[in-house]
Structure formats: structure tokens, C-alpha cells
Amino acid sequence: MAQAAKPIRKSRGVLGALALTAIAIGLYWGLVIAPPDAYQGEVQRIMYLHLPSILTAYLSYFLVFVGSGMYLWKREKRDDILAHSAAEIGVLFTALTIIAGSIWGRPTWGVWWTWDARLTLTAILLLIYTGYLMLRSLIEDESRAASAAAVLGIIGFLDIPLIHMSVYWWRTLHQPPSILQPNKPPWENVHPSMLTALAISFAGFLLLYFYLLSLRYRLGEMREKIKARRLERGV
Amino acid sequence: MSLLSETFLLLRKDLLLELRRRDSLLTMFFFGTLLLFVFHFSFDLPPDKVAEMTPALLWLAFLFTGTLGLAQLFNAERENHCLDALLLSPLDRGALFLAKTSFNLILMVLVEIVVIPLFWILFNLNSWNLLPQLFLVTFLGTVGFCVLGTIMAAITLKARARELLLPLILFPLMIPIILATIRCMENVLRTGELGDALPWLRLLLGFDVIFLTLGVLIFDWVIES
Amino acid sequence: MRLSIDKLSKAYGFLWALRDIHLELQSGQLVALLGPNGAGKTTLLKLFAGLILPTAGSIQLDGATFAPGALDLRRKVGLLSPADHLYENLTVSENLRFFASLYRRRHSPAALVQTLESVNLGPRRDDYVANLSSGMKCRLSIAKWQLLQPELLLLDEPYGVLDGSGVDLLEGFLRAHCAGGGVVIMASHHVSRVLQLCSHALILHQGRLTFNEAKQQPWPSFDRAFSEFLPHGGS
Numbered sequence: 088m089a090q091a092a093k094p095i096r097k098s099r100g101v102l103g104a105l106a107l108t109a110i111a112i113g114l115y116w117g118l119v120i121a122p123p124d125a126y127q128g129e130v131q132r133i134m135y136l137h138l139p140s141i142l143t144a145y146l147s148y149f150l151v152f153v154g155s156g157m158y159l160w161k162r163e164k165r166d167d168i169l170a171h172s173a174a175e176i177g178v179l180f181t182a183l184t185i186i187a188g189s190i191w192g193r194p195t196w197g198v199w200w201t202w203d204a205r206l207t208l209t210a211i212l213l214l215i216y217t218g219y220l221m222l223r224s225l226i227e228d229e230s231r232a233a234s235a236a237a238v239l240g241i242i243g244f245l246d247i248p249l250i251h252m253s254v255y256w257w258r259t260l261h262q263p264p265s266i267l268q269p270n271k272p273p274w275e276n277v278h279p280s281m282l283t284a285l286a287i288s289f290a291g292f293l294l295l296y297f298y299l300l301s302l303r304y305r306l307g308e309m310r311e312k313i314k315a316r317r318l319e320r321g322v
Numbered sequence: 323m324s325l326l327s328e329t330f331l332l333l334r335k336d337l338l339l340e341l342r343r344r345d346s347l348l349t350m351f352f353f354g355t356l357l358l359f360v361f362h363f364s365f366d367l368p369p370d371k372v373a374e375m376t377p378a379l380l381w382l383a384f385l386f387t388g389t390l391g392l393a394q395l396f397n398a399e400r401e402n403h404c405l406d407a408l409l410l411s412p413l414d415r416g417a418l419f420l421a422k423t424s425f426n427l428i429l430m431v432l433v434e435i436v437v438i439p440l441f442w443i444l445f446n447l448n449s450w451n452l453l454p455q456l457f458l459v460t461f462l463g464t465v466g467f468c469v470l471g472t473i474m475a476a477i478t479l480k481a482r483a484r485e486l487l488l489p490l491i492l493f494p495l496m497i498p499i500i501l502a503t504i505r506c507m508e509n510v511l512r513t514g515e516l517g518d519a520l521p522w523l524r525l526l527l528g529f530d531v532i533f534l535t536l537g538v539l540i541f542d543w544v545i546e547s
Numbered sequence: 548m549r550l551s552i553d554k555l556s557k558a559y560g561f562l563w564a565l566r567d568i569h570l571e572l573q574s575g576q577l578v579a580l581l582g583p584n585g586a587g588k589t590t591l592l593k594l595f596a597g598l599i600l601p602t603a604g605s606i607q608l609d610g611a612t613f614a615p616g617a618l619d620l621r622r623k624v625g626l627l628s629p630a631d632h633l634y635e636n637l638t639v640s641e642n643l644r645f646f647a648s649l650y651r652r653r654h655s656p657a658a659l660v661q662t663l664e665s666v667n668l669g670p671r672r673d674d675y676v677a678n679l680s681s682g683m684k685c686r687l688s689i690a691k692w693q694l695l696q697p698e699l700l701l702l703d704e705p706y707g708v709l710d711g712s713g714v715d716l717l718e719g720f721l722r723a724h725c726a727g728g729g730v731v732i733m734a735s736h737h738v739s740r741v742l743q744l745c746s747h748a749l750i751l752h753q754g755r756l757t758f759n760e761a762k763q764q765p766w767p768s769f770d771r772a773f774s775e776f777l778p779h780g781g782s
Contacts, residue, residue: 159543162600211494218491225481229560230600235477238544239491242473242536246495249529253498256521257505317561331648335637342636398634406598407632410625411649412618542615546600 099301106294113139113288121284133191135284139292141184141209146296147177148216148244155240158233167233168307170240174219176299181213204255211250215243325417325538332413332421337428339398346394347429354387354437358444372445377507381500383437384430384464389492391429392471393485395422405479405545415545416538419472423537427468434460455510462526463503469533470495476544502526548574548609548623548698548730550595555604557590564590566754568604572732572747577725579741580734582751583776588734591751592701595732596626608699622650625697629685629705635677639668639687642676643694650695659694666690666716681708689720700724702733706740718744738773752776 117135124131154170157163188206189199200206219239226232340347361379399405408418438457442450474492478484502522509519516523537544552570556563565587572578580588593599594606597613597620605612611620626632633642640659647654654662663669666686676684685708692700705717721731721744735741742748742762750758750772758772 159540211497214494215491218487218494221487222478222481222491225478225483225487227482228480231480234543234546235481238473238477238540241540242470242533243495245532245536246498249498249525249532250495252525253501253522256525257501314561318558318563328649331645335634335645338641339634339636398636401635402633403628403631404634406626406628407646408649409598410596410621410632411646412621412651413649414618415615546615 099298099305102294102301103298106291106298109287109291109294111291113284113291116280116284116287121280122278127195130191130194133187135288137184137187137191138285139289140180140187142289143292143296144177144180144184144212146293147173147180147300148212148247150300151177151216151219151240152244155237155244158237159241164233164311165308167237168304168311170237171223172300172303172307174216174236174240176296176303178213178216178220179299180296181209181216185209185213202258204258207254207257208251211254212247215246219243325414325420328414328417329420329424332408332417333424336398336421336425340425340429345397346391347432349394350387350391350429350433351436353390354383354433355440357383357386358437358441362444367445369446373447373449373511374508376441376445376447376511377504380438380441380460380507381463381504384434384460384467385493385496385500387433387437388426388430388464388467388471389489391426392468392475392492393488395426395472395475396479409545415542418545419476419537419541422475423468423472423534426472427464430464430468431461434464449511452510452514455515456507459503459506459510459516459523459526462523462530463499466499466526466529466533467496469530469537470499473533473537473541473544476541479545498525498529502529548728549607550699550730551605551607553605553607555594555606556602557587557594557599558602563754565594565751568756570749570756570759572730574728574730575725575746576730577721577744577746578730578732579738579745579748580732580751581736581738581741581748581773582734585753586751586776587754588751589703592626592703592732592734595699595701596624597621598626623698625692625695625700627688627692627700627702627705629688629703629708630681631688633676633684633687633691636675638673638675639663639679640672642687643691646691647694652694652696654694662690662693665693667712682710682713685709686713686716689717693720697729699730699732702731702735704735705733706735706737714740742769750776 113135117132121132121135123129150173151170154166154168154173157166158170185206188209192201192206193199219236222239223232223236226235358379361383365375365379367375396405399408434457438453438460441447442453471488471492474488474495478487478491481487502525505522506516506519506526509515509517550570550572552568555565555568555570557565568591580591582588590599594601597606597617600613608620608623611617613620634645637645640663643659643663647659660669660672663672666689668683668686668690671679671683676687679687685705688705700721702721706714709717721733725731725746733741733745745762747761748758748769749756752775757775758769760766760768
């Protein structure tokens with residue numbers, strides 16, 4: 088067991104180092120090399136954190152959905168650990184997105200918070216998955232907590248498109264998505280070095296995400312092992 | 323076929339029990355009325371503003387009373403471990419979901435039938451002729467609320483502080499229903515017809531259909547330990 | 548019918564409630580399930596009834612296992628829990644009709660009345676269950692399972708609340724059930740009564756099956772196993 092754990096730990100270390108490097112390069116590219124935005128000036132550089140972190144959060148909620156579905160289907164503890172880990176890190180990245188967005192919004196829109204569609208949607212995501220974590224912690228019986236959370240993980244994810252649609256129809260004030268504008272390839276709108284910075288930063292966030300996920304997953308596994316050990320020593 | 327007959331059997335049992343004790347219906351009805359008074363005093367709105375606020379105020383009242391109903395939804399099964407008796411039986415779990423959903427739906431609709439006209443009286447509104455359309459929109463929203471609410475009530479059944487937890491996880495998921503019903507009601511009140519709100523109505527119907535189907539399919543996993 | 552249990556274990560948190568249970572039971576067996584408080588008797592009955600899922604191992608009834616959707620299997624298993632599983636605010640006959648419809652057992656009103664008469668509840672058939680004494684609730688449970696006709700009938704301490712004629716009634720029902728090809732597993736602390744009735748005895752001690760034998764007269768091995776956990780003998 089110990090021999091098998093070593094290479095995994097090593098590769099996890101490599102993953103973490105890669106994440107750190109990519110984020111550092113991405114930040115350097117974004118803060119120094121890329122030109123300031125024509126309209127927003129220097130403050131737009133916060134995008135290099137903001138956009139990757141929300142995309143990572145969405146990826147995370149998708150993994151919650153996958154883990155939840157797999158758990159209900161196969162009843163394997165590891166799928167539940169995956170869903171739980173992904174939910175925790177997803178909440179972390181969503182909160183980061185909101186904080187970064189708020190800092191970006193203050194100089195751009197003049198307010199810390201506005202009830203614009205994308206902001207609202209992000210806030211609702213934070214509420215749903217904080218609720219998911221609360222649900223888990225408030226159910227004593229572990230397998231019951233796992234299935235309850237799995238149901239919420241599935242329903243929450245399926246609800247996202249509906250929430251998205253409704254808050255968009257309700258009110259839209261946000262700048263139109265700047266990267267993926269229809270009819271125009273992205274490189275015509277944005278300075279190429281901005282795109283490079285964003286791409287590197289996104290890669291860095293992804294690596295960081297999987298690094299954190301593997302750590303959190305390992306933690307869940309270790310909890311299971313401790314439980315199994317204590318069970319063995321019990322009766 | 324058996325799904326429907328089992329649903330009917332369970333629903334009849336729940337209605338009979340409710341008829342004998344009237345716990346949920348009475349508390350929900352009084353709470354709904356109470357909220358109207360609270361709204362009246364806390365907002366103190368001039369008559370022309372009331373019409374604008376009506377959909378939002380009504381839906382706040384329905385959300386709160388509905389949550390009260392959901393918190394008591396499985397009370398009949400709580401005593402004597404009757405939920406175990408149902409789970410022990412060859413009952414299709416989807417039928418249990420449908421029965422509980424329709425039970426809460428019936429309670430909420432009964433409350434709404436009283437609370438909406440009462441709102442018109444208390445706030446001196448004149449648009450009585452629009453009530454049928456408003457009821458229809460409210461009904462579709464209430465279906466969505468009960469569908470998702472029943473699933474959430476079932477997964478929080480064994481949780482600590484479940485009455486507090488239930489709205490915490492339910493309300494964020496209910497955003498599409500809340501926004502869609504309020505927009506539809508606004509349009510009805512303003513123009514007398516749905517008009518621009520037609521996409522909202524479709525969203526409402528979509529929500530109802532998606533989660534109703536999902537509920538029937540996964541309630542097996544929802545309710546079993 | 549045939550009940551096969553293999554390596555059955557159930558853990559609650561850090562404790563094993565049941566550990567490595569092996570058991571084979573066949574039609575006609577009337578099994579006494581004995582053991583001190585906390586030995587795991589109720590947990591074992593709940594597992595057999597499919598109300599909880601095992602942590603490890605399997606339970607097979609005629610080759611089928613409990614899983615979501617295994618509804619035919621549920622029709623074959625009954626759990627008589629003396630004062631439980633009845634709706635307090637339905638009358639005696641409403642309860643019977645409700646459960647009979649739930650199990651899709653067609654019974655004429657006359658048959659219902661006759662069953663109620665046989666457990667001496669005929670005059671009380673329109674009373675609310677809430678107004679019955681616990682002994683009468685137990686009689687009603689007996690009537691309920693007579694109508695529902697499971698193949699495997701599980702009982703959790705039915706003796707405590709019954710009077711003399713109630714005990715006779717119960718024992719007559721259980722004998723008839725086994726004679727008709729059913730299996731009965733009864734958890735009880737009323738050892739002397741159960742020993743007379745049963746054809747087979749199991750002793751659970753701290754989650755393990757320490758004794759599993761068909762009845763003999765006399766039965767020194769039973770006395771030895773039994774005295775291990777209850778040095779002063781049974782009731």
C-alpha cells in the first residue's frame with residue numbers, strides 16, 4: 088500500500104508545481120505582457136482570474152452531477168467522495184469568482200454588486216451548493232446523507248439551465264460575452280496576447296483545480312480508511 | 323395504470339387523515355392570511371403601487387405557506403413508523419412521490435383560493451375579472467413548487483433541523499418558478515393576457531414536466547436509505 | 548421458498564451492528580432469533596425486510612436481492628412490529644383495507660370482517676387505531692399479515708403486549724404460516740415460550756451469529772450457548 092501511494096503522491100506534487108507555474112506565467116502574461124483594455128484600462132486584467140475561476144466552478148458542478156449519478160447507480164463510495172470533493176471546491180471557486188467580480192464591478196460599473204443576470208446566476212449557484220454541503224452535514228447517517236446529497240447534486244445541476252434562462256430574461260445589464268461573440272472569430276475582437284494570457288491562466292486554474300480535487304479526494308479516501316480501521320478494531 | 327391507482331390510494335389516505343385532523347390546512351390557511359396583514363402593515367402601499375407589487379407579495383405568501391405544508395408533508399408517516407410500512411410494501415415509489423406532490427398541491431390550491439380573493443379585498447383591488455387567468459398561472463407555478471418541494475422534503479426527512487434546511491435548499495432551486503410566475507402574473511394584471519410572457523409560461527411548463535418526470539423516476543433512490 | 552444470507556455485515560458509523568452472518572433457511576422453518584439487547588436482532592430483521600441495505604454481503608430470497616424496483620420481492624416479505632406500522636387516525640378496518648390494496652390482495656368485506664372476528668377485533672372495527680390498546684394493535688397487526696400473506700414473516704418481540712389468548716392466536720397463526728410453506732423469523736426475549744414454538748434457533752451475540760441449530764429434545768448445546776450471554780437463564 089505504502090509503495091503504491093508514493094508515485095501517486097509524487098505525481099500529485101508534480102501537478103501542484105505545474106499549476107503554480109502555469110498560474111504564475113498566466114498572471115505575468117496577463118498583468119505585464121497583455122495590453123490594458125481599450126475602454127476599461129488596467130482593471131480589466133482581473134478577467135484573467137475571474138473567467139477561469141467561474142469556468143472551473145462550472146466544471147466542478149458538472150463533476151458533482153456525474154459523481155452523484157454514478158453513486159445512485161452503482162452505490163460506490165468513491166463516486167460519493169468525488170461529488171462531495173467537487174462540491175466543496177466548486178463552492179470555493181464560485182465564492183472567488185464573486186469576490187473577484189465584485190472588485191472588478193466597483194470601478195467598471197460604480198457598484199460592488201448589481202443584480203445583473205450573470206452575477207445573480209453565480210450567486211444562486213453559490214446558494215445551491217452551499218445548501219448541498221449543509222444538507223450533507225446535517226444528516227447523521229452517512230449512506231443516507233450520500234444519497235440525499237446525490238439527489239440534490241443531480242437536481243441542482245439540471246436546474247442550472249432553467250435558472251440561467253430565467254435570470255437572463257429577467258434582466259440583463261452585463262457586458263455581452265466578450266470572447267465568444269457570434270459571427271466573429273475570437274481573435275478579431277481581442278488582442279492576441281490577451282487571449283494567450285487567458286488561455287495560460289485557464290490552464291493554470293484547471294491544473295490547480297485538479298490538484299485540489301485530488302487532495303480533497305485523497306482526504307475522503309483516508310476518512311473511509313480510518314473508518315474501516317476503527318470498524319476492524321471494534322467488535 | 324398501477325402507478326395511478328396506487329397514487330390515488332395513497333392520496334385518498336392522506337386526504338382522509340387531513341380531513342380528520344386538519345393540521346396542515348388550518349395552519350397554512352392562517353399563516354397565509356397572517357402574511358397578508360404583515361405585508362399590508364410593513365409596506366403600507368398606496369393603491370397604485372399595490373397592483374405592481376401584487377404578484378411578488380402573493381408569491382412570497384405562497385412560498386412561505388407552501389414550505390409550511392412541505393415541512394408537515396410526511397407527518398402522517400412519522401407516527402408509528404408508517405413510512406417503513408409503506409417502504410416495506412410493494413408500492414411503486416413513484417406513486418408515493420405523485421401522491422405526496424398532489425396532496426401538497428391540493429392544500430396549497432385550497433389556500434390560494436382563499437388568499438387571492440382576500441388579497442383583492444384587503445388591498446382594495448378592482449381587477450376581479452383577471453382572477454381566473456391569475457389562478458391558472460399560479461396553479462402552474464404551484465405544481466412546480468410542490469414537485470420539487472416533495473423531493474426536497476423527502477431528502478431532508480432524516481436531517482437535523484430539517485424545517486430550517488428545507489427552504490435553504492429549496493428556494494434557490496425554485497428561482498425559475500418564482501420569476502416565471504411573477505412575470506406571467508404581471509403581464510396578466512397589466513394587459514389582461516399573457517402576451518410577452520408566453521416564453522415564461524413555456525419555461526414554467528418545462529420546469530413542471532422535467533421535475534415531475536425526474537421525481538417519478540428517481541424517488542426510489544430518494545426515499546430509500 | 549429459500550433464504551440465503553452470505554457474509555452479511557452492517558455497520559453504523561464506527562461500529563459493527565452485524566458481522567459476517569451466514570444463514571440458509573427453507574420453507575416451513577419457524578426460527579427463534581435470540582440474543583441480549585443490542586445484539587443486532589432488530590437490525591437483522593430490518594435487513595431481511597429490505598428496510599436497510601447491508602454494508603457488505605448479500606441477502607437472497609429465492610435468488611432475488613433487494614434493490615430499487617424489486618417490488619415483487621417486497622410482496623413476499625412481511626415485518627410484524629407489534630404496535631407499529633398502523634395509521635393512528637384511520638379506523639381498524641380502514642387500515643386493513645388500505646394495506647390490502649397496497650399489496651393488491653383482493654378481499655371481500657366479509658372476509659375482512661371474518662379476519663377481524665378471528666383476532667377478537669370484530670366489535671372494534673370502526674374504532675380509530677389511536678384508541679386501541681397496544682395488545683389490540685398487535686392483534687390488528689396479526690390480522691393485517693394474515694390478509695397480506697407474505698412468504699417470509701419477520702416478527703420483532705411480539706409477546707410483550709399480548710395477553711394469554713393473544714399469544715395463542717399468534718402462535719396458531721405462525722404455525723399455520725409455516726405449515727403452508729412460509730418461513731417465520733421471530734426475535735424475542737421470551738425464551739421459554741419461543742423455544743416451545745420454534746423448529747430452529749439462532750443466537751446473536753455482539754453482532755455475530757454464535758448459534759444456529761435445529762431444535763432437539765433435550766438441547767444441551769443450546770443451553771450452553773444461551774448461558775454464555777445470559778448466565779441466569781431465560782424468562
